[in-house]
Structures are given as C-alpha cells and as structure tokens.
Amino acid sequence: MNQPTGSDSAALDKRLRPVLEALERFQVMDEIHARQPHRQADVESALLRRQQDAELARRLSALEGADAAQLLEMLPGAARYRVWDTLPTTLAGEALEEVTGQVAEDLVGATGDERLVEVLGALDPEELSALRQYIPAEVFARLEAQMEALARRQLRTSSEYPLGSVGALMGHDFVSLPVAGDVASAVAALRERQPLPEQTDQVFLHDEYQRFAGAVTVTDLLLAEPDTPLRELLREDSFSLQPEESGDRASQAFERYDLISVPVVDRRRYLIGRLTVESVMDHVRERAEDQALASAGLSEDSDLFGPIWRGARERWPWLATNLLTAFVATRFIALFEGSLQQLVSLAVLMPIIASIGGNAGNQTIALFVRGLALEQIKRENSRFLLRKELAISLINGTIWGGLLGGVATVFYRDLALGLVMAVAMTLNLVVAALVGVAFPLLAARLGRDPALGSSVVLTFTTDSMGFLIFLGLATLVLL
Amino acid sequence: MNQPTGSDSAALDKRLRPVLEALERFQVMDEIHARQPHRQADVESALLRRQQDAELARRLSALEGADAAQLLEMLPGAARYRVWDTLPTTLAGEALEEVTGQVAEDLVGATGDERLVEVLGALDPEELSALRQYIPAEVFARLEAQMEALARRQLRTSSEYPLGSVGALMGHDFVSLPVAGDVASAVAALRERQPLPEQTDQVFLHDEYQRFAGAVTVTDLLLAEPDTPLRELLREDSFSLQPEESGDRASQAFERYDLISVPVVDRRRYLIGRLTVESVMDHVRERAEDQALASAGLSEDSDLFGPIWRGARERWPWLATNLLTAFVATRFIALFEGSLQQLVSLAVLMPIIASIGGNAGNQTIALFVRGLALEQIKRENSRFLLRKELAISLINGTIWGGLLGGVATVFYRDLALGLVMAVAMTLNLVVAALVGVAFPLLAARLGRDPALGSSVVLTFTTDSMGFLIFLGLATLVLL
Known part of the structure; x- marks a missing residue:
C-alpha cells in the first residue's frame, strides 16, 4: 500500500543540504578558478577524488531535475563543474533545461560533444529548441540527425516562433481523438496512449479533416455514461491560442479563466501544440525577474555565481x-x-x-x-x-x-x-x-x-x- | 452542437472596449469628482440617465468577473462608481474579490449596507475572509449570521491564518471520498457531487477516522477498471501542505513539481482545505507586483485611478x-x-x-x-x-x-x-x-x-x- 509521503515544501531545502555539505567538506566551495581538471590531480590522490565523486553521485541521485538546476545555479566555479560532471545524464538534461541562460552557456561550454549529445538527447523538441542558442552547431546537427521524423518536425515548429511567444512556449505532447466517437471509445484510446502527458485536464478532439474541433474535460469523461457521444460533452467556452500570440497575453488568459491546458491551433485550425499552466507559470516568474533585473540594467540571464570577470563586464x-x-x-x-x-x-x-x-x-x-x-x-x-x-x-x-x-x-x-x-x-x-x-x-x-x-x-x-x-x-x- | 468559440486572448480587450466607449460617450470618463449621485440630476435629465444605465448594463452583462475587476480598476472617480452601481450582484461580488485593496476599500465605502450584503453574500468563505478588513463590522456580522454552519466554520478557519499563508490562500471546495472504496463507488459519489470544484485534477481520500489518506488523480480514475480498489491508485509521491506554510514556499513547490491542486492538512492530518494552481498564480503575480511597487515605497494596494488627495498622501x-x-x-x-x-x-x-x-x-x-x-x-x-x-x-x-x-x-x-x-x-x-x-x-x-x-x-x-x-x-x- 502506498502512503503519501506528506512531504512539505521545507523539504526542498532538506534535499539540497546534504549535497552542499559534501561540497563544503571536499573544499570546492571556495575555489573560484575555472575548469581545470588536471590541477586537481596534484592536490589530492585520484583515489580520494574517486571516493568523493561516488559519495556526491549518491547524494545527487536523490534530487529531481528542478532541484539539480537550483543547485547548479547556486554554486561557484569549481563546485558547479564538479556537480555537473557527476550528474546522471537524464538529470543533467532536465537541469540544463531549467537553469538561466548564462549558467546554461557556462555548462554547455564546459562539456565535451559526446556527453552533450547524450545529455541533450533526452530532451523534448521544445526544450531543445529553447537551448538552441547555446549549443554548438555541429552538436545540434547531430542531435537533429538522430531524432525521429516527428520529433524533428516538432523541433522545427518550436524554432519557428520567437522566444516568449505561445509557439515557443508550447509543448508537443497532447492527446487528440476523433470527435465522432463516444466516451467508451475515448477511454479505450486513452488507455492505449498511457501514460498521459502531464497536466492533462482535457482531451482535444479533431474532425474528419484532422482539424481541431474542441475539447472535452477528463472529469466530464469520467462522469458521463460510456455511450455518450463526445460532441455532447464539448464545452461551449473552449479556449484556444494561436502560436504567434505573446506569452504575456496567454498568461493573462490562464489567470483570468483558471485554465490548466490550452490547445494551440494554426490559422487553418490544425492542432500544433499544447500550452500548460506549468509553462505559463515559468513564463510569469521569469518575466517578473527579467523586469526587476532589467530595471537595474542587467540581463535576466545573469549568473550570480559565474566568473568574476564576466560579472564585471556585464x-x-x-x-x-x-x-x-x-x-x-x-x-x-x-x-x-x-x-x-x-x-x-x-x-x-x-x-x-x-x-x-x-x-x-x-x-x-x-x-x-x-x-x-x-x-x-x-x-x-x-x-x-x-x-x-x-x-x-x-x-x-x-x-x-x-x-x-x-x-x-x-x-x-x-x-x-x-x-x-x-x-x-x-x-x-x-x-x-x-x-x-x-x-x-x-x-x-x-x-x-x-x-x-x-x-x-x-x-x-x-x-x-x-x-x-x-x-x-x-x-x-x-x- | 457546441462549437468552440475559438476566442483568442486579444478578445480580452474587445470585451472591455464597448463599455469604455459608452462611458466616454456618456462623458463620465473625465469627471474626477467623488461620488455625488444628486449632482447628476442637475446636468442631465433622469430619462437620459436611465437610458444610459440600461445600455451600460447590457454591455456589462457580457463580462466575466475578472473583466469587470479590470474595468473597475482602470476607471477614475465617477465612471468607476457608475459601473459599480450598474453591475449585476453576482458579477459585482466576483469583481470585488479580484480588485486591489484600495479599489475594494473605495467601492465598499461607496456602497449601502443592503447592497453590500447582497454582493458579498454570493462569495465563498475564503474570499469573504480576504475582504474582511474592508467590510464594516456590522455588515460582516450580518453576513456571518446568514451563513450556514459549515460556511461559518470555513470562514473562521480562513481568518485564522495570516495573509499570504497557505491557510489564507486555500479554498474549502474539494472532494474527499473514503479510501476503502473502489473506482465504481468513487465515480458514483462524484456524479452525485456534480458540478466538481474548478481545477479538480485529483480526488482526496480519507480513512475510517476521517483523516487524510492520500489522493487519486482523475485520469487514473478514468483509465482504471471500475472494480479497482482506490488504494491501488494512490500516488506514492502525493504532496500535501500545512496551513501555516508561506504562500511563497507553496508556489515554489507548485512550479517545481507541476502541481494543479494540493490538499491542505492540519497537524493531526485532517483535511482542511485545498490549494489550487489558480490561487498560486495569483499569489506569484501579486508578489511580483508588490515587490516592484514596494521598492518605490508604494503599497501593492495602490489605486492608480483613485482620488488625487489619496494619491498625494500615499x-x-x-x-x-x-x-x-x-x-x-x-x-x-x-x-x-x-x-x-x-x-x-x-x-x-x-x-x-x-x-x-x-x-x-x-x-x-x-x-x-x-x-x-x-x-x-x-x-x-x-x-x-x-x-x-x-x-x-x-x-x-x-x-x-x-x-x-x-x-x-x-x-x-x-x-x-x-x-x-x-x-x-x-x-x-x-x-x-x-x-x-x-x-x-x-x-x-x-x-x-x-x-x-x-x-x-x-x-x-x-x-x-x-x-x-x-x-x-x-x-x-x-x-
């Protein structure tokens, strides 16, 4: 039987604390120098280093992607690279997608092409697209080449729209079913499709020409009789966005109408993506930070723990x-x-x-x-x-x-x-x-x-x- | 058949535009004087005024609560009171809950007790609690007296916690079912409970002592076989909050773990409320605004379109x-x-x-x-x-x-x-x-x-x- 862990938000801090302590104990917290892997060999034996890395890896494996991102952002020079090199590939990818611009640039620049391809290979097309400006062209080409056709198309769609627009913020993971079906057929199709994308509060529907025809909520599906036609459950006030619209306007709509996910349709009403409240909240938070920093003449990409010289120049x-x-x-x-x-x-x-x-x-x-x-x-x-x-x-x-x-x-x-x-x-x-x-x-x-x-x-x-x-x-x- | 209206977010502006135009045509946009209902009679005939009010009411009825709140905030003196007096009771209540502090104070101060009781009577206990500081004590007592016992208890719970805490932000509208049941019994119970609260992505469960026992997601309920015991669907990583925690920490948790709704439990693990991503987004936005204004020595309650003298004093x-x-x-x-x-x-x-x-x-x-x-x-x-x-x-x-x-x-x-x-x-x-x-x-x-x-x-x-x-x-x- 599963019991809720009852974790409360103070636990965020508890999870990072063991890693911070280990890094302080390894005496890397105060090293300001840039990445110099060979210098380490003079100071401490390779064995000690390997033991430390094993302990660090054990402590890091308890983190989630967002925790790892926060950790990377709050570490200066040597400690940051040490954590980055020790992070498992998937966790590293999730973290890279969440750190601010300068930190992402810093980490990508300090990583060999092979590991970079591994780390970035696990990301969704829209996440990769958001990191594109920091990725060397040849690494990006290799990633594109090893993608499936669908993912490559999604990557191009995401790259088409300017940063901060709905098209750049949207995800490509959504469920669309034929509007002609009934509840039982929809449930059967959803069972095959499991696991459903995160934050699926509604299922999108398309007509016989594959055009967007509306949405039904998951709760309506749950409460309806199995033989109810989907058309009967369509919401009259169903909301959709176009990819060219700004993220700011979209976030206003989410706040006003208490939305969780919204379909993104192109001009011909083909469904091309889905915007979730998660992406919108990230966007709202980032915009607020941008504005606070911009009014002091700083970029939102600023890296508080980055090298001194870059801090001076910015x-x-x-x-x-x-x-x-x-x-x-x-x-x-x-x-x-x-x-x-x-x-x-x-x-x-x-x-x-x-x-x-x-x-x-x-x-x-x-x-x-x-x-x-x-x-x-x-x-x-x-x-x-x-x-x-x-x-x-x-x-x-x-x-x-x-x-x-x-x-x-x-x-x-x-x-x-x-x-x-x-x-x-x-x-x-x-x-x-x-x-x-x-x-x-x-x-x-x-x-x-x-x-x-x-x-x-x-x-x-x-x-x-x-x-x-x-x-x-x-x-x-x-x- | 319902077709999606395909409204995009530019429509926000389109909905307010007709009201603004009417107000400009009625020449109330530039009147800075305070509420002087009798003065109007000298300037224009009562008949004309009644015709105008009818037109305004027609245009206002197309708005949602959030639109009405935005409109009230962006109108100076006479125009604001004119709109406020013309708003239907329910819409007025929804709007009052969303406007900033000074505007709420302004509107409450300009409203007779009878209408105030009507307007506020439609609000949820936690919304009423958030407005408490602006409501005259005798009006609040009347509202409390006419409430049902459950709502009165909820009102007291909400008032117990400081502004900005989880306890003050949470709502009381949630579904909790016995953990001992199966999917079919849960669906039957939910059908009786319709309509479900907004943003219901999971249903809370309680044990035989009425204590919180975890949550099952609506999608899991939809995709499971009807005879599946609910215990099997319990999520191991299910998250809960305590009412004393700060809204800031809660919003970090929502952002990190992509939450939509979270149960709020007290120290003895009784379920006392539910925090939704909607309230959290409002909180994040308000905090960002607070900080921008506070750093210029202004209160977040500031009313840009309020009276000059108050603007000077603040x-x-x-x-x-x-x-x-x-x-x-x-x-x-x-x-x-x-x-x-x-x-x-x-x-x-x-x-x-x-x-x-x-x-x-x-x-x-x-x-x-x-x-x-x-x-x-x-x-x-x-x-x-x-x-x-x-x-x-x-x-x-x-x-x-x-x-x-x-x-x-x-x-x-x-x-x-x-x-x-x-x-x-x-x-x-x-x-x-x-x-x-x-x-x-x-x-x-x-x-x-x-x-x-x-x-x-x-x-x-x-x-x-x-x-x-x-x-x-x-x-x-x-x-």
Missing part, C-alpha cells in the same frame, strides 16, 4: 550609461560656477532638489509600469492620469517643498534661499511627473518594455533640471 | 524619508564648504561620484534580491559572493574610474584632480558593493523582505560616503 553598459548621463547633468552645474563661488550653500543644497525629483518620478513610473502591464491604461483614461499626476506633484511640492524651504530658512537664516528651495522643489516634482507619465506611455506606444531605461532617462532629466532650476532661480533671486 | 512616507536622507547626506558636503569655495569644480564633479555608487550598488542589490528569492544564497556560498562583488568593484573602479579621471584631467587641465576622482570613484564602488551585499543578506536573516528599503539605505550610504570620500580626498591632496 555591468559595463550600465556603468557607462550612468557615468555619461551624470557627467552631462553636472554640466548644468558648471553653468553656474560663479554663483556657487558667491554662495557656497547652493552647492550643499542642490543635491536635495535633484534627488527628490528622481525619487518622486520613480514612484510615478512604478505605478505606470504596473498599470500598463495589467492593461489598465488606455487612450480613454490617460488624460485623467496625466492631470492627476500633475496635481499630485503640485500638492506635494507645496507641502514638502514648503517644509524643506522652512528648514533651509532656519539653517541658513535666509528667507529668500528658503523660498528658492521651495519653488525649485515644486518645479522639479512637476518635471518628474511629466517624465514619469510620458516615458512609460511613449515606450508602450512604441512597443517597448516601459520599465526598460525608464530610471536612466528619469534620473538624467530630474538631475539636469533640478540643478538648472535651483541654481538658475538662485542666481536670479539671490545674487 | 507618497508622503517615501518623500519624507528621501528628503530626510538627502538632507543628512548633504551635511557631509557642508563639512567642506571651505574647500568648495577654493575649488568650485569640486561642486560640479561631486554628484558624479555619489550617483555612480548608487547605480552600481543597485545592480548588486537586484542580483541578491533575486538570488535570495530563488533560495540560491546560503551560508555556504555567501562568502564567495562577497569576495566576488568586492573584486568586481575594484576592477570596474580601476577601469571606469580611470576613464572618468582622464576626462576630468582633460576638462580641468588638472592631473591631481583626475587622480582624486579615479580613487574616489573606486572607493565609493567598494562601499556600494559592501552595502549591496550586506543589506539584503541582513534583511533576509532578520526575516524581512530584502527588496524593501534597500534602495533608500543604499542611496543614503553612497551619497554620504561619495561626498565624504571625494571632498575629503580633494581637501587632503589638492588644497
């Missing part, structure tokens, strides 16, 4: 961009060197005006990025939003700018300086509201990700304008 | 925090007023050093927040990460600091000034790496969200230290 575009914009923004200060020399307190106070504009603008952008992602912002209501943000900036500028001006007045015993600060802060909040509204809307209109680059543009504008407004006003009023 | 804590930290940071500039007066170019260049530290530190934080969320960062590998980030800051400080110093040397024809810039930038990058590593790790160790407040602390440190290091070095070397 930050260059962001550093260069910010150095350039900061340098240009400070040119606005240079315009007022004379004023600064006369009144050095201006130099002390100007960063406040610049930074508060950036902070307020980032709030507006965060709200708009979410509103656009949820498709709440349309032509009809965007005018309202612009007016609202401008009103808020005026209200908050008056209140908090007034307060700041008051503090400056007390600190420097100079009412005019306080007034200049209050007005400059209000004006810079208005600038921030304008940029915070206009940039995301413009980016969305141009079909770009509104989060991408928004903070650079915003900071540049609020810094430049903050310096210009504050020092300009001060020069006019105070000097 | 930004105060962030404005106040940033004003205070900016003010304190500039006190470090005030220490060097003498130096600034002697060499005004320092005032021009100092914001570059401060801002580049903040930008580099934000990259480190973004990587660490993701690494912590994916549970990739453990005690064993955190030393490696600290060393890596420090090495990166030294490498990039040398390269880009050197470049910046070179540019400054050329601009100001002053080699010593260029050297001071290069060294100050490198040192501030090291400060940024230290804070960027230490803050998220410390927050996680203390059980807090590592994204929350990280940018404020980082900016404050890199600004203060940037000013101090640059102006201090300059004073020592140049003056």
